Amino acid sequence: MDNENLESKVKKYESxxxxxxxLVDTSARILFYVPIVxxxxxxxxxxxxxxxxxxRSGAVLVNLFVGRLHGKVREAISYLTRTKLxxxxxxxxxxxxxxxLAATSVMQPYIKARI
Numbered sequence: 001m002d003n004e005n006l007e008s009k010v011k012k013y014e015s016x017x018x019x020x021x022x023l024v025d026t027s028a029r030i031l032f033y034v035p036i037v038x039x040x041x042x043x044x045x046x047x048x049x050x051x052x053x054x055x056r057s058g059a060v061l062v063n064l065f066v067g068r069l070h071g072k073v074r075e076a077i078s079y080l081t082r083t084k085l086x087x088x089x090x091x092x093x094x095x096x097x098x099x100x101l102a103a104t105s106v107m108q109p110y111i112k113a114r115i
Contacts, residue, residue, distance in 0.1 A: 026067030034059050 038056045041047045047055070 021071060022068045025071030026063060029063045029067045029070060030060055034063065 034056050037059065038052050041052050041055055042049075
């Protein structure tokens with residue numbers, strides 16, 4: 001009975017962990033990327049306020065669906081390039097921002113092709 005209880009606790013934690021990861025990745029993309037790209041669209045691309053509002057509203061909707069996918073790609077690149085702390089020998093790999101840049105570079109063409 002105790003093993004079943006432990007197993008159910010682990011499954012509950014895993015499901016909460018995936019929800020937490022979705023919320024973290026999605027909110028980070030919405031709170032960080034959406035405003036920065038909006039400023040770029042306004043001042044560098046010369047879009048008017050209505051165009052920027054439409055674009056960023058669409059970006060929020062897209063990020064609700066692909067925010068976690070970006071996180072998964074980032075985690076995969078991190079694993080492949082050893083940018084996370086290596087648990088076996090305690091060494092860290094290349095800097096984390098390079099991993100985020102690589103994940104964004106991989107995801108941008110995919111997301112823009114789907115819009």
